[in-house]
Amino acid sequence: xxxxxxxxxxxxxxLAIIFVVSLGSRDQYGGVLFEHxxxxxxxxxxxxxxxxxxxxxxxxxxATTFFSIVIAxxxxxxxxxxxxxxxxxxxxxxxxxxxxxxxxxTYAWMIILRDNGVVNGLLGAVxxxxxxxxxxxxxxxxxxxxxxxxxxxxxxxYVSIDRLDPALVQAARDLYSGGAAAFFHxxxxxxxxxxxxxxxxxxxxxxxxxxxxxxxxxxxxxxxxKVVQTLFxxxxxxxxxxxxxxxxxxxxxxxxxxxxxxLRQEVVG
Amino acid sequence: xxxxxxxxxxxxxxxxxxxxxxxAGMGAAAAFGPTLAACSSGATPSPSAAASPSVAPSAAASxxxxxxxxxxxxxxxxxxxxYIGEDTISKFEDQYGIKVTYxxxxxxxxxxxxxxxxxxxxxxxxxxxxxxxxxVEQGFIQPLDLSLIPNKVNLAPEWQDPExxxxxxxxxxxxxxxxxxxxxxxxxxxxxxxxxxxxxxxWSGKMAMLDDxxxxxxxxxxxxxxxxxxxxxxxxxxxLKLLQDQxxxxxxxxxxxxxxxxxxxxxxxxxxxADVYQVQEERDTVVYYxxxxxxxxxxxxxxxLANAKHPIAxxxxxxxxxxxxxxAANTNYIGYMGPNEAAKQFIDPxxxxxPTVNPDKALVAKLQEILDLGADEAKYTDRxxxxxxxx
Numbered sequence: 036x037x038x039x040x041x042x043x044x045x046x047x048x049x050l051a052i053i054f055v056v057s058l059g060s061r062d063q064y065g066g067v068l069f070e071h072x073x074x075x076x077x078x079x080x081x082x083x084x085x086x087x088x089x090x091x092x093x094x095x096x097x098a099t100t101f102f103s104i105v106i107a108x109x110x111x112x113x114x115x116x117x118x119x120x121x122x123x124x125x126x127x128x129x130x131x132x133x134x135x136x137x138x139x140x141t142y143a144w145m146i147i148l149r150d151n152g153v154v155n156g157l158l159g160a161v162x163x164x165x166x167x168x169x170x171x172x173x174x175x176x177x178x179x180x181x182x183x184x185x186x187x188x189x190x191x192x193y194v195s196i197d198r199l200d201p202a203l204v205q206a207a208r209d210l211y212s213g214g215a216a217a218f219f220h221x222x223x224x225x226x227x228x229x230x231x232x233x234x235x236x237x238x239x240x241x242x243x244x245x246x247x248x249x250x251x252x253x254x255x256x257x258x259x260x261k262v263v264q265t266l267f268x269x270x271x272x273x274x275x276x277x278x279x280x281x282x283x284x285x286x287x288x289x290x291x292x293x294x295x296x297x298l299r300q301e302v303v304g
Numbered sequence: 305x306x307x308x309x310x311x312x313x314x315x316x317x318x319x320x321x322x323x324x325x326x327x328a329g330m331g332a333a334a335a336f337g338p339t340l341a342a343c344s345s346g347a348t349p350s351p352s353a354a355a356s357p358s359v360a361p362s363a364a365a366s367x368x369x370x371x372x373x374x375x376x377x378x379x380x381x382x383x384x385x386x387y388i389g390e391d392t393i394s395k396f397e398d399q400y401g402i403k404v405t406y407x408x409x410x411x412x413x414x415x416x417x418x419x420x421x422x423x424x425x426x427x428x429x430x431x432x433x434x435x436x437x438x439x440v441e442q443g444f445i446q447p448l449d450l451s452l453i454p455n456k457v458n459l460a461p462e463w464q465d466p467e468x469x470x471x472x473x474x475x476x477x478x479x480x481x482x483x484x485x486x487x488x489x490x491x492x493x494x495x496x497x498x499x500x501x502x503x504x505x506x507w508s509g510k511m512a513m514l515d516d517x518x519x520x521x522x523x524x525x526x527x528x529x530x531x532x533x534x535x536x537x538x539x540x541x542x543x544l545k546l547l548q549d550q551x552x553x554x555x556x557x558x559x560x561x562x563x564x565x566x567x568x569x570x571x572x573x574x575x576x577x578a579d580v581y582q583v584q585e586e587r588d589t590v591v592y593y594x595x596x597x598x599x600x601x602x603x604x605x606x607x608x609l610a611n612a613k614h615p616i617a618x619x620x621x622x623x624x625x626x627x628x629x630x631x632a633a634n635t636n637y638i639g640y641m642g643p644n645e646a647a648k649q650f651i652d653p654x655x656x657x658x659p660t661v662n663p664d665k666a667l668v669a670k671l672q673e674i675l676d677l678g679a680d681e682a683k684y685t686d687r688x689x690x691x692x693x694x695x
Contacts, residue, residue, distance in 0.1 A: 063679040064438050088693040149567045168509060170569060171556045254512075254554035257692045265692065268413065269517060270685035 050284065057277035065271035076278035085259065085279075092258040094173070095248065096241035099180040103237045104230060106181070107188035111229075114189075115197040126193065129186050137183065141250045144179050145170060148251070171253025179251040180241050187240070188233040195229020196222075231298045239287055259283060375617035380405045382415065382426040384604070387479070387640075389633040396624050402617050419444050419609055427612040428621055433468040433603045434518075436475050437676040445607045447473050452619035455626035463643035466603075468675055475605035476622050479640040482663065482671060483519055483600040486565055486575035490589035499527040499595045501572055503546075508553040510571040512564055515557040517688040518674045520547065522600045523574055532600060532672045535680040544687045548694060557692070565590050577660050578640060592660045598670035603643070 058072040114125045132140060147153045148170040155166035169175055199222060207217040223230075245260035252258075259279060266276030381393075385408040393404050409415040412432060418424045420442070431439060439445045450456060456464070456472065463477045487496055492507070502511055502523070513520045522532035524543035534540060558564055561575040566586035580592040606622045608615060624630055631642050632650030639655060641662050648656065656662050663671075677684070 061682070063681065064442060084690055085693050145563075150569050151567060168555075253556035254551055259693075262689060262693050265689065266685075270689065271681070272685060 050281075053277045053281050053284075056273055057275075057281050059274045061272045061274055063271075065273065067273050076275045077282070079275060080278045080282055085262070088257050088259045088262055091248070091256060092242055092260065095176050095180060095244075095256075095258065096238050098177045099184055099241040100234050100238045102177065102181045103185050103188040104192070104233050107185055107192050107233060108230075111189050111192035112196050115193055116201075126190070129189050132186070138246060138250075140183070141179055141247060144175070144182070144251055148175050148178075170251060171256070173252075173256060175251040176248050176256055179247040180244060183244075183247065184237040184241055187236040191232035191236060192226065192229045195226040195232070199225050228298060231294055235291055235294055239291070242287060243283065373616050375400060375402060375620045376614040377401070377617075378403050378405070379428070379614050379617040379621055380407075380426045381621065382407050382409060382418070382424070382429040384408060384430055385410050387430065387604075387638055389630070389637040392625075392630060392634055395630070396621060399624070400617070400620055402620070404621075416444075422611050424609065424611075425613075426609055427614045427618040428606055428608060430478055430604050430606055431475075433466065433475070433477070433605050434674055434676050436469045436605060436607070437678070439607065440474050443610055445474055446610050446612070446615075448476065448608055448622070449619060452616070453623045453626065455623045458626050458628055458631070458644050458646035460643055460645040467673060469605070475607045476626060477643040478604045478606050478625065479635070479638070479642050480601055480603035481640055482577045482594055482660075483514070483522070483602065484575065484577060484592060484594040484660075485572065486561065486580050486583065486590055486592045487572040488565070488568070488587065488590050490587075491571040496572070497593065497596050499523055499597055502574060503550050503553065504572075505553060507572050509555050510569075511554050511573065512556050512558055512561070512570045513547075513550070513554060513574045514561065514576075515559050517684050519600060520557070520574065521684050521688070522672070522674060524550075526595070526598050526600070526672070529597070533675045533677060535677060535683060537683065540683055540687055544691060547691050551691065551694070580660065581639060594660070594663055594667055594671070598672060599667075601668075601671035601673050603673065 055069075056067050057076050058074065059067040059069045060071060060075070062068050110129075114122060114129075118125050145152075149155070150166040150168065150170070152170070154169060158165050158167065203225065204217050204221055207221045208214075212220065243260050245258060245264045248256050248258045248261055249264075260283070263276045263279050263283070266272045266279065270276075379402050381404055383406070387408070388406075393406050396402065397404055407426070409418070412435065415429060415431065416435070419426065419429060419439075422444075436445075450472070453476065456476065459472075459477065463472075465471055466477065469475045485496065485499065485501060487501065491510070501507075502513065504511075513523070518532070521540070521543050524546045525532050525534060525539065528539070528542055528546065530536075530539045530543070555570055556564065561573055562579050562582045564570040565573055565575065565580075565583045568587065575592065577592050577594070580590060583590045606625060608618050608622070612618055625634070626644060628644060628646035629650050631644035631647035635642050635647065635655060636650075636652045639661065641655070659667075
């Protein structure tokens with residue numbers, strides 16, 4: 036059972052460790068005390084004070100998922116239908132940004148979005164008053180995340196669209212369906228597994244991303260992942276951080292399972 | 305991604321840019337530091353004869369008398385990047401005949417993680433003073449044998465018995481810096497002097513605070529007239545309220561004070577004094593002040609690790625670093641003031657006369673050092689989580 040042992044070693048075991056840590060309490064130098072195990076950290080996690088950050092996290096992750104799919108679908112469609120012999124090359128190009136560190140690419144966005152950055156420079160050059168604040172805003176966070184997770188949306192969509200038999204679309208057109216109707220009644224439903232896979236593959240990393248909100252966001256854009264990171268690195272409160280992290284994982288798993296169940300009912304069943 | 309999460313003062317006294325300029329101007333030898341600088345000027349016998357500091361009574365009980373043994377032939381030193389004079393190490397090697405292996409780190413977390421294993425192999429490292437108490441309690445470092453560090457007399461009186469390490473039992477101070485406010489005079493014409501500037505709605509969206517719990521609470525506590533090390537819940541709640549009022553006016557919380565100030569994204573910022581030099585490379589209209597209400601002073605120290613294999617050489621090195629001329633050479637190269645009173649006569653007047661690096665005595669008296677509060681740190685971090693996650 037290599038699959039099962041893989042799951043145990045890389046998923047169940049780390050999750051169990053996080054759970055056990057989340058039941059402890061911190062000692063003063065960042066260690067974890069296991070003397071009074073309990074759910075006190077979960078009680079803290081559910082306090083209403085954290086709600087705005089949870090709201091931010093979902094806002095960014097949902098917006099990122101939406102924009103990623105809206106942008107990725109035409110790209111994947113184009114590569115699949117018109118890529119011809121260059122399909123493989125085009126897919127490699129989609130993956131190309133991964134050859135550069137994520138942090139460095141995010142720093143590049145900082146330079147682009149600054150008050151005296153590239154975008155404001157262009158706006159100024161065409162005579163618009165400025166500068167407009169782009170960096171340290173919600174917009175910058177969503178832009179940065181969408182940019183980063185777009186390849187995760189393109190790949191499953193490409194696979195799904197590529198597998199779609201063009202004869203089915205042709206059949207719809209033969210039966211006097213318009214281009215739009217054929218797309219919405221044939222192509223879109225048949226590529227729904229790809230869309231759901233793309234949604235999961237962008238939503239899950241987006242909800243856990245703390246680098247983008249930290250670098251492109253500002254004082255008002257704290258996400259739950261950033262709070263977890265602060266708790267582990269500077270607040271020396273691993274148990275509370277572990278509790279928040281565990282809740283985040285549970286929510287993500289429940290969401291994923293619900294997504295897959297929906298997929299089975301709507302598309303397969 | 306910890307490389308982007310600098311939680312403690314970045315030790316980058318000389319920017320890459322300044323380094324490159326320096327290389328072009330002074331030749332490569334200056335820039336490559338100890339390894340290439342084939343400098344072998346006459347070693348100074350220590351302590352400097354010219355020094356005549358008043359010797360403060362040392363609170364430290366002398367350790368059991370050790371017959372001064374000869375140092376080992378090797379030494380492993382672990383320091384912040386670019387945080388020592390360019391030929392300090394080679395001078396030490398020449399004078400003592402000890403082979404030094406010199407490595408560096410760029411964050412306190414990295415260093416702590418390495419030494420906490422107990423077999424890092426290093427003898428001497430340079431923690432920020434706030435860490436001393438924890439290191440002692442966790443057994444990461446061992447007491448110093450003060451009889452092997454006669455140059456301790458060179459320290460200014462206020463550094464002979466610091467609050468973070470009474471009697472210098474476990475550490476010798478190395479360099480210090482301040483936290484205050486930096487602002488761009490091209491955007492703000494009036495002269496700023498107070499912490500209140502960081503709450504001024506006129507600069508809404510153009511202000512930033514440090515992404516550092518103790519520093520940012522420290523700023524609010526000083527503005528309120530309280531100690532930066534308070535453990536009073538009412539005082540801390542007042543500080544939290546003040547910071548919550550400020551949050552909507554802020555553009556960001558960041559430790560990248562150099563980046564946001566030099567880009568012009570931020571006009572007024574809670575900043576580390578030593579960083580402003582690098583900002584001025586890019587934007588020379590940015591100035592730094594220690595607010596009239598007082599500021600925060602931080603310092604780095606030299607300590608002997610618990611499992612050091614070369615303790616005698618380590619003591620010799622720490623003693624060497626406290627030599628007046630060596631300390632002055634370090635300051636002249638990295639631009640930080642040290643605690644060494646005897647060194648002052650050898651320090652570049654440009655540094656001595658710069659009030660942002662070397663503030664006058666009246667202002668120094670108003671600086672507070674952040675201490676490790678042990679279990680009470682949670683009072684700060686819990687409120688910090690509240691501040692950062694609130695709407």
